[in-house]
Amino acid sequence: MIKSSAINFKNSELTTAFYSFLVAGLFCFLSFYDTDADIYLFPRIIAVTLLVFSVILLISSFQLSRSYLKNSNSNVKNGLFLKILPGLLIGFIYMTLMDVVGFYTSAFFIFLAFLLLYGKREMTDPKAFIKKVAISIGFVFVLYLLFWQGLHVRTPIGLLL
Template sequence: MIWFKSKEHIAALVTAGIATLALITSFYKTDAEVYLFPRIAAVIITLLAVTLIIKVIKNTAKTVNFSDSLPKLIKWKTLLPGLAVGFIYLFLLEVVGFYVTSFFAYFSICVIYGRCDMTNRKRGIFKLVVSTIFMIVLFLLFWNLLHVRTPTGWLI
């Protein structure tokens, strides 16, 4: 079972499973016009999954030694702040609104995982500007181009 001996192999299998599920749910008995965005996303995920599997297969021959046990897959200290932001985002999404909640979630991720801390004023302003531009692009993409209805709340 060489496919369960490294992080890359496990990630490739999980990604392939998610891609398969996304393809099935987006193409099975759905209206083509209404489900255009999910179909595009499913096809992109599938292409990325196939690319990842090809990369893993090519790199398997180069790998010399596998350990007998599974590698440590999760670094909880790194992952927990992102999970906390994700749970708070999901909780506030319907109450506050999609765009405002997404802005604060994206800004929080930039602050938590960014290279510089927020004591550097210039970097803090840069992260704020990047988050604002990201939300403008997201709004234009979803609202104007794809005509996707996003959850609304007290704020936009």
């Protein structure tokens, strides 16, 4: 009997092959549909090669032997997305905020948000909170010295800095 991890692996290999085929197909469509052959020659060659490889991957993922599957583990674990979702949201907010409130101010808030959301939950401990705020301020200050003063990179100031 094939273990559930092996079934997951086969599913994940099939999913990979399927997604690769979709991406290659999309790239083929974009390279060939309503485009000039001279301008799109190189992308067309890449697109066709990519499509051929994705078909080979699709076929080979169907043919994975049972004994191989028994010894393989899927890389895609359940609940993975939930764990990285807050990080992705913080990143999205960061990219939206930086232009409005300024690079340095948004960097401070985003750094602090990471420290508060991940790792140990110490929201009720004022000492731990102050420590995290101090680390965030220190980090942004070093960044300010390095970029603004040292490398003279002028980031958007926004409403604050």
